[in-house]
Amino acid sequence: MSESVYTTAxxxxxxxxxMARRRSVVEHLRELGGYRELLAxxxxxxLTVRYQHSMLGFTWSMLQPVFLLIVYTAVFxxxxxxxxxxxxxxxxxxxxxTFVATTLLTATTSITxxxxxxxxxxxxxxxxxxxxxxxxxxxxxLQSIAFAVVLGVTRHRVDWVYMPLVPLAIVTATLVVAGIAxxxxxxxxxxRDTGHLLDLLVxxxxxxxxxxxxxxxxxxxxENNGISRWxxxxxxxxxxxxxxxxxxxxxxxxxxxxxxLIPDESVWWYAxxxxxxxxxxxxxxxxALRLFDRAEVNMAEAL
Amino acid sequence: MESIVVDGxxxxxxxxxxxxxxxxxxxxxxRRANYEEFVALRPIDLTxxxxxxxGILGHNGSGKSTLLKCIAGILTPTTGExxxxxxxxxLLELGAGFHxxxxxRENVYINASFYGMSRRDVDKVFDEIVDFAELAQFIDxxxxxxxxxxxxxLGFAVAVNLEPDVLLVDEVLAVGDEAFQNKCIGRIxxxxxxxxxxxxxxxxxxTVRHVCQRAIVLDHGHMVIDSHPSKSIRVFREYxxxxxxxxxxxxxxxxPVLFTDVRVSHANAGTRRHLLxxxxxxxxxxxxxxxxxxxxxxxxxVCDSAGAPIFRIDTDGLGTPLGRIExxxxxxxxxxxxxxxDGEFPLNLSLSDRSTGRxxxxxxxxxxxxxxxxxxxxxxxxxxxxxxxx
Numbered sequence: 001m002s003e004s005v006y007t008t009a010x011x012x013x014x015x016x017x018x019m020a021r022r023r024s025v026v027e028h029l030r031e032l033g034g035y036r037e038l039l040a041x042x043x044x045x046x047l048t049v050r051y052q053h054s055m056l057g058f059t060w061s062m063l064q065p066v067f068l069l070i071v072y073t074a075v076f077x078x079x080x081x082x083x084x085x086x087x088x089x090x091x092x093x094x095x096x097x098t099f100v101a102t103t104l105l106t107a108t109t110s111i112t113x114x115x116x117x118x119x120x121x122x123x124x125x126x127x128x129x130x131x132x133x134x135x136x137x138x139x140x141x142l143q144s145i146a147f148a149v150v151l152g153v154t155r156h157r158v159d160w161v162y163m164p165l166v167p168l169a170i171v172t173a174t175l176v177v178a179g180i181a182x183x184x185x186x187x188x189x190x191x192r193d194t195g196h197l198l199d200l201l202v203x204x205x206x207x208x209x210x211x212x213x214x215x216x217x218x219x220x221x222x223e224n225n226g227i228s229r230w231x232x233x234x235x236x237x238x239x240x241x242x243x244x245x246x247x248x249x250x251x252x253x254x255x256x257x258x259x260x261l262i263p264d265e266s267v268w269w270y271a272x273x274x275x276x277x278x279x280x281x282x283x284x285x286x287x288a289l290r291l292f293d294r295a296e297v298n299m300a301e302a303l
Numbered sequence: 304m305e306s307i308v309v310d311g312x313x314x315x316x317x318x319x320x321x322x323x324x325x326x327x328x329x330x331x332x333x334r335r336a337n338y339e340e341f342v343a344l345r346p347i348d349l350t351x352x353x354x355x356x357x358g359i360l361g362h363n364g365s366g367k368s369t370l371l372k373c374i375a376g377i378l379t380p381t382t383g384e385x386x387x388x389x390x391x392x393x394l395l396e397l398g399a400g401f402h403x404x405x406x407x408r409e410n411v412y413i414n415a416s417f418y419g420m421s422r423r424d425v426d427k428v429f430d431e432i433v434d435f436a437e438l439a440q441f442i443d444x445x446x447x448x449x450x451x452x453x454x455x456x457l458g459f460a461v462a463v464n465l466e467p468d469v470l471l472v473d474e475v476l477a478v479g480d481e482a483f484q485n486k487c488i489g490r491i492x493x494x495x496x497x498x499x500x501x502x503x504x505x506x507x508x509x510t511v512r513h514v515c516q517r518a519i520v521l522d523h524g525h526m527v528i529d530s531h532p533s534k535s536i537r538v539f540r541e542y543x544x545x546x547x548x549x550x551x552x553x554x555x556x557x558x559p560v561l562f563t564d565v566r567v568s569h570a571n572a573g574t575r576r577h578l579l580x581x582x583x584x585x586x587x588x589x590x591x592x593x594x595x596x597x598x599x600x601x602x603x604x605v606c607d608s609a610g611a612p613i614f615r616i617d618t619d620g621l622g623t624p625l626g627r628i629e630x631x632x633x634x635x636x637x638x639x640x641x642x643x644x645d646g647e648f649p650l651n652l653s654l655s656d657r658s659t660g661r662x663x664x665x666x667x668x669x670x671x672x673x674x675x676x677x678x679x680x681x682x683x684x685x686x687x688x689x690x691x692x693x
Contacts, residue, residue: 012304012353014468016386019376038416045413049404120399121417122376122391297379300372301316 019122023293025286031124038123042131046106047138061139062146065095069150084255088156091147092248093211093241096170099140100177100237101202107132107181108188108195115303125299126292129185133178140170151248162247162267165274169243172274175281176236182288186295189302209237210245214261236281239273246270304388306469306500307374309349311383313524314369316341343369345524346383353388353468354498356491358511358532360539361521367504368473370521371395374502375471389468392418394458396473403447407438407457410446414461428464435490436460437483452480463490470494472503488514508536537665540651559594560628560654560663565670567650577675580685583639584672588652590664595629598658603636604651607683610668612651619657642685644676 023031032039051057072087083089107129111118114128151158188194210218210232219229232238242262246252252264263269318339344366351357361367372378374385375393400417401410411432415425425432433442436456438449446454462470470491491514494501505511511518511532518535520527528538569584578584586603602617618625625634649668655661676685 012388014389016305016308016388019374019385019387019391020379021384034419035416037421038413038419041413041416045402045405045409048409049402052404116396117400119377120393120395122393123417123419300377 020297025289028124028126028289028293032126032130035124035127039127039131039134042127043134043138046131046135058142061142064098065091065143065147066150068094069147083259083261084257085156085249088151088154089214089245089249089261090212092245093209095140095143095147096173096237096241096244097206097209097211098143099136100173101206102139103133103136103177103181104184104198104202105195106135108184108198110181111185111189111299112192112303118303119300125186125296126182126289129181130178132185133174133181136177137174157250158248159246159250162243162250162270165243165247165267165270168271168274169240172278172281173237173240175278175285176240179281179284179288182285182292186292186299189295189299205235205237208235209241210262211241215242215263216260233273236277239270239277243270243274304353305350305386306353306355306388307349307351307502308386309347309351309370309374309383310386311346311348312344312370312373312380312385313342313346313382314344314366314373314378315381316343342524344373344380345526347526349519349526349529351500351502353500354495355517356495356501356515357503358515358518358535359502359504359521360506360508360511360518360535361504364523365521366524367521368395369524371471371473371502371504387469390418390466391469391471392462392465392467393471394462394473395471399458401446401454401458404445406444407433407436407442407446407449411442411457411461414458415465418465418467420465428466432457432460432464435464435486452483456483459487463494467499469500469502472501474505508539512536537667538662540665540667558663560590560592560596560599562588562652562654562664562666563591563631564589565652565666567670567672569672575675577673578641580644580674580676580678581640581642583637583641586636586638586650586652586670588634588636589631590628590634590654591631592629595627596656596663597627598656599625599628599663600655600657601625601634601636602651602653602655603638604653606649606651606668608646608648610649613648613683624657641672641674643674644680644682644685645674646683647671647673 047058051060056063069087069091072090076086110128110132111125118125118128184194184198215232215238216229218232222229222231245262249255249261252262253260318341347370359367359370369378371393372395373380374387375391375395376385376387377393377395400414402413405413408429411429412422412425416422433439436453436459438453438457441449441453446457449457462472488510491501495514503510503515515532517529518532519529520535520539528535566587567584568587569578569582571578571582588601600617600619602615604612605614607613649671651665651667652670653665654663656663678685680686680688
């Protein structure tokens with residue numbers, strides 16, 4: 001045992017701090033910042049545990065997009081539906097959506113599944129849903145690498161002018177998803193079937209986002225019913241997905257034709273949309289943290 | 304200087320009599336759920352100074368764990384506030400926060416990060432943690448293969464090596480083996496020497512007696528006594544045995560009558576210490592009053608060597624009520640025909656008020672008598688046995 005250098009001077013130097021109190025959003029964020037190590041550890045834990053007994057481990061995450069690509073290519077070749085390089089088009093949105101859906105579903109139960117922890121250890125509880133976001137983000141990164149390799153192997157040409165939109169879109173999506181995660185996790189503590197409701201919402205949301213169909217296909221339908229095509233942009237994931245499609249699919253029209261798929265606008269137009277959504281998402285996240293702070297008070301006993 | 308200030312802290316739990324756990328029920332009966340209130344903690348004021356070691360005694364449901372969780376910041380008090388100086392580490396359950404599939408090493412890092420410790424901080428004390436837990440050869444094994452003792456060792460080792468200013472411990476030490484318990488007590492002593500603050504909750508009054516400088520007793524959410532351990536333990540024990548409301552016992556500190564001396568003797572005390580089965584003995588109790596007491600009741604309890612009561616009687620039960628006591632008196636208790644076999648039998652004595660049940664004074668296990676059994680019989684009670692052919 002090493003010689004301890006502890007003196008009461010250390011304790012005396014610190015001040016008496018209340019153990020439980022309402023925090024402002026800034027204080028909350030600062031506290032969470034102090035626990036980033038915990039966030040990293042919980043994320044690592046979740047990933048380790050999930051892949052512990054599998055031989056291929058993380059490779060499974062990476063194989064998924066490759067497999068999806070093969071399936072979509074085959075299925076749409078047989079059905080005769082879709083368009084040129086449709087599978088690449090679909091994957092642009094699908095990988096992002098996998099991230100969104102995984103985060104929301106794991107975040108919902110992130111607190112209830114760690115009930116014993118919440119009842120026994122003090123730490124800022126918001127770390128739990130945020131760890132779900134971080135875990136899903138790691139998956140997205142792995143899948144993106146696999147996707148990039150596939151794109152390289154198939155010699156697909158992305159649009160480099162629009163490529164900076166991809167990280168921007170992922171950051172925006174992360175902010176949106178984090179806000180929702182911080183709201184649904186405590187709600188599930190008080191109403192345990194939030195997860196079922198969210199399942200349906202995520203499914204509906206998936207079809208409301210131009211992932212399997214191009215933006216302009218929905219525009220036509222909307223406009224035939226007297227609704228502006230821009231109504232789609234109210235869904236925060238629409239600008240996020242079409243930005244990624246614009247960059248990676250590499251064209252606003254079907255490759256080799258002039259059939260419009262997504263708005264033929266400049267990189268700045270896309271960036272502005274992403275920026276606007278990110279700004280709204282930040283406000284929502286701040287509000288979510290504030291709500292979370294309120295819910296945190298009785299969390300340990302509600303579990 | 305204060306280390307922990309508990310300022311008017313109370314805690315009321317709302318127990319749903321008709322749980323509205325599902326969203327449907329929530330929506331249908333929005334804000335109309337039926338609750339029953341359960342008061343776990345009545346307003347409690349408590350100030351613990353830096354370097355103090357305080358034990359919290361109480362039965363299940365007395366509110367002792369609730370109080371500890373409020374201090375730890377896990378539960379938010381319904382009223383009042385807890386303020387703590389410096390870094391706090393709590394050990395509320397063995398292996399809380401351990402993930403069974405991860406190795407001891409991984410769990411140490413995760414566990415430490417719950418206290419806001421960085422990887423680098425943990426690296427510095429990692430070897431000490433493993434040494435202390437005596438888990439060197441198992442540290443890279445998943446903790447699901449650990450025994451409960453190993454769990455506790457690792458949890459305790461992490462908590463004490465994080466250099467906390469305040470350490471909160473709830474029961475957990477009872478799980479480890481004796482050697483490790485001694486090691487923990489040793490570490491707690493070192494903490495005391497270093498001037499750290501320790502609060503622990505336990506059923507084990509001996510630990511409190513040996514380690515704490517101060518003990519509080521909780522009963523139904525009330526703080527019954529906050530005093531020197533021996534006095535608090537006396538109050539706690541009295542409640543355990545006699546089931547007297549503790550609030551009555553609490554007033555011991557300004558009791559009007561106290562035991563000043565107790566002597567146990569027997570007819571042959573001059574030649575041997577022990578009794579033979581069937582002999583009798585005498586207890587003489589010197590008492591002194593500060594105020595006269597009108598209706599005192601003296602209770603005598605004989606325990607087995609493990610301290611469990613085997614006999615209890617009081618002066619009311621005997622039909623020989625004591626009269627008014629004033630000044631210095633000696634009460635004499637004669638017990639005859641002690642048909643017991645070998646052993647040392649501790650005595651518990653208490654003097655209480657007949658009408659209010661208030662305990663004036665109490666002696667627990669500090670007096671005893673011995674019986675030596677000359678026969679080959681074994682057990683607790685001596686019977687006369689003869690065997691013959693009919």
